[in-house]
Amino acid sequence: MSSQISVSIVEDDESLRLALVGLIRSLGHNARGFGSAEEFLEKRDGPCNCVITDIQMPGLSGIEMTRKLRESGYQAPVIMITARTEAALEQQAYASGALCVLHKPFETGALLHCLERALAA
Amino acid sequence: MAGPEWTQGSDLLDVVHDSVIVRDLDGIIRQWNAAAEAQYGWRRDEVIGRRFGDLIPCQGGAAALAEQETQVHSDGKWEGVLRRTSRGGGEIWVDIRWSLRRDGEGQPLAIVETGRDITAKRRAEQSLELNEYRFRNLFQAMAVAFWEIDFGGVTEMLLAEKAKGVTDFRAFMTGNPAFVRRAMERARILDVNAKTVELFGARDPADMVGDGVSRYWPDASLPVFVEAVMASVEAKANFVTETQLVDLSGGAIDVLFTVSWSPESRKRGIILLGIVDMSERVKAVAALAQSERKYRSLFHHIPISLWQLSARGIVPVLAELRAQGVSDLAAYFEAHPDFLDQAMELITVEEVNDHTIRLFGGRDQDEFVGPITHYWKASPETLRRSLIARFRGAESHTEETRVCTLDGRTIDILFSSAFPPALADLGITIVGVVDIAARTAAEEALRRVQADFAHAARVSMLGELTASIAHEVNQPLAAIATNGEAGLRWLARPEPDLGEVNALAARIVADARRAADIISRIRAMASRREPEQAMIALDDIIGEALLFLRHDLQHHQVVTEVRLAPDLPRVRGDRTQIQQVLVNLAMNAVQAMTDMPEGQRRLVVRTELGGDGMISTIVEDSGPGLGDEQAHRLFESFFSTKASGMGMGLPICRSIIEAHGGRIEGINRSDARGARFTFTLPAIAPDTLIETVHTKV
Numbered sequence: 001m002s003s004q005i006s007v008s009i010v011e012d013d014e015s016l017r018l019a020l021v022g023l024i025r026s027l028g029h030n031a032r033g034f035g036s037a038e039e040f041l042e043k044r045d046g047p048c049n050c051v052i053t054d055i056q057m058p059g060l061s062g063i064e065m066t067r068k069l070r071e072s073g074y075q076a077p078v079i080m081i082t083a084r085t086e087a088a089l090e091q092q093a094y095a096s097g098a099l100c101v102l103h104k105p106f107e108t109g110a111l112l113h114c115l116e117r118a119l120a121a
Numbered sequence: 122m123a124g125p126e127w128t129q130g131s132d133l134l135d136v137v138h139d140s141v142i143v144r145d146l147d148g149i150i151r152q153w154n155a156a157a158e159a160q161y162g163w164r165r166d167e168v169i170g171r172r173f174g175d176l177i178p179c180q181g182g183a184a185a186l187a188e189q190e191t192q193v194h195s196d197g198k199w200e201g202v203l204r205r206t207s208r209g210g211g212e213i214w215v216d217i218r219w220s221l222r223r224d225g226e227g228q229p230l231a232i233v234e235t236g237r238d239i240t241a242k243r244r245a246e247q248s249l250e251l252n253e254y255r256f257r258n259l260f261q262a263m264a265v266a267f268w269e270i271d272f273g274g275v276t277e278m279l280l281a282e283k284a285k286g287v288t289d290f291r292a293f294m295t296g297n298p299a300f301v302r303r304a305m306e307r308a309r310i311l312d313v314n315a316k317t318v319e320l321f322g323a324r325d326p327a328d329m330v331g332d333g334v335s336r337y338w339p340d341a342s343l344p345v346f347v348e349a350v351m352a353s354v355e356a357k358a359n360f361v362t363e364t365q366l367v368d369l370s371g372g373a374i375d376v377l378f379t380v381s382w383s384p385e386s387r388k389r390g391i392i393l394l395g396i397v398d399m400s401e402r403v404k405a406v407a408a409l410a411q412s413e414r415k416y417r418s419l420f421h422h423i424p425i426s427l428w429q430l431s432a433r434g435i436v437p438v439l440a441e442l443r444a445q446g447v448s449d450l451a452a453y454f455e456a457h458p459d460f461l462d463q464a465m466e467l468i469t470v471e472e473v474n475d476h477t478i479r480l481f482g483g484r485d486q487d488e489f490v491g492p493i494t495h496y497w498k499a500s501p502e503t504l505r506r507s508l509i510a511r512f513r514g515a516e517s518h519t520e521e522t523r524v525c526t527l528d529g530r531t532i533d534i535l536f537s538s539a540f541p542p543a544l545a546d547l548g549i550t551i552v553g554v555v556d557i558a559a560r561t562a563a564e565e566a567l568r569r570v571q572a573d574f575a576h577a578a579r580v581s582m583l584g585e586l587t588a589s590i591a592h593e594v595n596q597p598l599a600a601i602a603t604n605g606e607a608g609l610r611w612l613a614r615p616e617p618d619l620g621e622v623n624a625l626a627a628r629i630v631a632d633a634r635r636a637a638d639i640i641s642r643i644r645a646m647a648s649r650r651e652p653e654q655a656m657i658a659l660d661d662i663i664g665e666a667l668l669f670l671r672h673d674l675q676h677h678q679v680v681t682e683v684r685l686a687p688d689l690p691r692v693r694g695d696r697t698q699i700q701q702v703l704v705n706l707a708m709n710a711v712q713a714m715t716d717m718p719e720g721q722r723r724l725v726v727r728t729e730l731g732g733d734g735m736i737s738t739i740v741e742d743s744g745p746g747l748g749d750e751q752a753h754r755l756f757e758s759f760f761s762t763k764a765s766g767m768g769m770g771l772p773i774c775r776s777i778i779e780a781h782g783g784r785i786e787g788i789n790r791s792d793a794r795g796a797r798f799t800f801t802l803p804a805i806a807p808d809t810l811i812e813t814v815h816t817k818v
Contacts, residue, residue: 013596013600015596015597015600015628015631015632015635016596016599016600016603018600018604018628019599019600019601019603019604019607019628019632020603022603022604022607022621022624022625022628023603023604023606023607023610025607025621026606026607026608026610026611026621027610056672056675056676057675058671058675081599083595083596083672084676104595104596104598104599105595105598105599105602106599106602107602108602108603108605108606111603
């Protein structure tokens with residue numbers, strides 16, 4: 001069975017991006033991967049129920065991307081993942097409009113929990 | 122004609138001391154007494170009836186005899202000293218008187234000769250004359266200043282004192298300098314030679330003759346005069362000492378002073394002073410003594426082990442080899458394996474200094490004297506090379522080697538052997554030995570410290586790379602975890618999508634490898650390892666370093682630009698160490714730009730090939746640049762502008778780059794604001810053999 005849920009993965013690290021796409025698909029959802037924030041902002045089309053994005057990327061960061069999305073009225077929930085641990089960063093992330101902030105390496109269960117919350121919203 | 126009875130009175134004549142010879146007017150011997158027998162060695166019966174002139178050769182020969190006889194005929198007598206030859210061929214001198222014997226009518230009858238053998242006396246006189254002649258010659262010609270002194274007056278003075286009860290003349294004179302001075306005045310100069318005139322600055326002997334000797338005697342030399350007088354009193358044959366006299370202008374002269382008396386001259390109260398100018402000799406000896414002291418002092422106190430060897434045994438052997446046509450001593454050593462040992466036995470130690478005794482564990486010099494064989498047991502090849510060098514005509518040979526001490530140790534030394542021609546001719550070889558164990562140990566300790574610091578720097582640097590490391594490692598770990606989770610889900614489905622699972626598994630494996638790779642790279646960075654030498658492409662190192670740093674760069678919003686020179690030759694060195702330098706410089710650049718507004722943080726890394734065969738790697742930032750204080754102290758240990766910085770990064774970088782044969786510097790950019798750090802490394806020509814060498818650096 002296929003789902004109508006589509007998740008966008010924004011992650012510059014290819015192996016992690018593929019892994020995340022694979023994980024979402026294993027849940028039965030659609031998943032699309034984007035290699036950068038710029039690519040997502042430019043090419044996003046079609047339905048997107050949730051965005052999972054890395055914070056630190058070359059070029060635009062995940063936080064800036066989310067800010068921009070919110071400014072343009074984008075409503076889809078955003079889950080951020082990061083390897084950084086500073087509290088200030090987390091605050092910024094939430095402030096820009098993130099629903100969840102996860103730290104790498106993350107428990108997959110935690111990601112799925114966030115996803116559930118996001119999709120329920 | 123009837124003559125007197127020739128033998129009349131011969132008994133009496135035989136008793137007389139003088140020789141009595143009577144010959145007739147024809148020269149025929151008629152009487153010959155016992156003394157004549159003794160003088161001339163002819164017996165009476167042998168000579169009677171023989172012509173005198175035939176038997177006894179006379180000085181002047183027949184002509185002289187004829188002349189003498191003419192005189193005796195005219196004067197009735199003749200006197201003189203004649204040299205005659207005795208029967209044995211010996212020379213005799215005879216003091217002769219002739220008288221003419223006449224007969225009753227007054228007609229000459231015979232010549233009566235009396236003769237006294239004065240040979241001994243004559244010889245003594247001649248000897249005396251000769252000596253006098255020699256003396257006079259010597260006196261004048263010698264480079265010794267001679268004075269003939271009339272000492273009689275001094276003797277009188279002494280006798281006067283003796284009469285007053287003085288028994289110890291030496292003590293008396295020592296206690297009476299005024300007496301000595303008076304005695305000196307009484308010692309009058311009778312004659313001086315040319316050298317004296319010259320030495321004492323006179324113009325003519327007359328300037329000195331007739332004087333006493335006092336004016337030439339400084340007070341300090343009074344004791345010498347006293348001793349000279351005592352030598353005379355004690356009837357010594359001569360007296361020699363060194364002292365100082367004074368010339369006519371008052372200048373001091375260092376002299377060797379001798380006094381001599383012959384028995385005859387002593388009787389006459391004449392003494393002979395001989396004075397040898399010692400000034401030059403004194404200076405030379407003093408200089409030599411000082412030089413000798415300096416040499417001795419240096420030889421014994423220099424903190425280098427010095428040896429004086431005798432090569433007198435080996436020199437002729439080597440010369441013989443050369444004469445036989447041997448030109449390659451190395452080949453000769455190969456062909457004659459015993460020769461080296463033989464050679465060692467021929468070279469002997471003559472003297473060593475104190476440092477040698479200590480270094481080689483001896484107690485005194487004597488233990489070292491003998492052949493050098495023992496010391497070379499550990500490294501005979503060094504001595505072989507030294508002999509080859511000597512044979513080739515070199516003047517010295519130096520190398521690091523190991524030698525055996527006297528107390529069972531083997532020590533690392535720097536051995537230097539010198540055999541310049543001047544010394545070699547004397548068969549002397551000088552060896553200097555420097556103990557490099559201490560040096561080697563110090564170098565080793567330094568290497569360890571440097572390695573420790575480099576390690577600490579790497580670890581501290583890695584500590585500052587938290588973001589990069591976290592990302593580096595966490596990426597593949599996160600991917601693995603995610604893939605694993607997905608895989609489980611796929612497999613839990615009623616209809617597992619095995620294709621998906623396969624792809625997943627493959628990604629897991631790839632990620633695991635990547636993680637292992639990253640971890641081992643980090644571990645390599647952090648580990649304490651021996652530096653390795655390999656051929657390195659700087660492009661690769663720059664790429665890796667920036668990859669390593671990309672997350673930090675991203676985090677700090679630093680834009681990186683890389684401009685690599687095309688076809689850059691490789692460099693030789695340790696990959697990790699060079700990377701360490703690059704990472705350090707890049708991190709410093711990032712730190713410098715922290716306070717710059719976003720969008721103005723630019724890092725440029727570029728390479729250039731210089732005309733001098735050095736490759737430059739340049740790291741530029743767009744930060745505030747270097748302050749004046751900073752610029753000078755950049756590479757100083759423990760100098761850091763960061764609150765938490767150890768300040769070890771740049772000094773370590775410098776030591777790494779310099780160990781690789783390059784240089785590193787940090788200046789302000791000329792084209793924009795910011796700092797520029799450049800390190801250079803020697804380019805290796807492309808066709809150089811590529812080796813990977815593990816070296817202790």
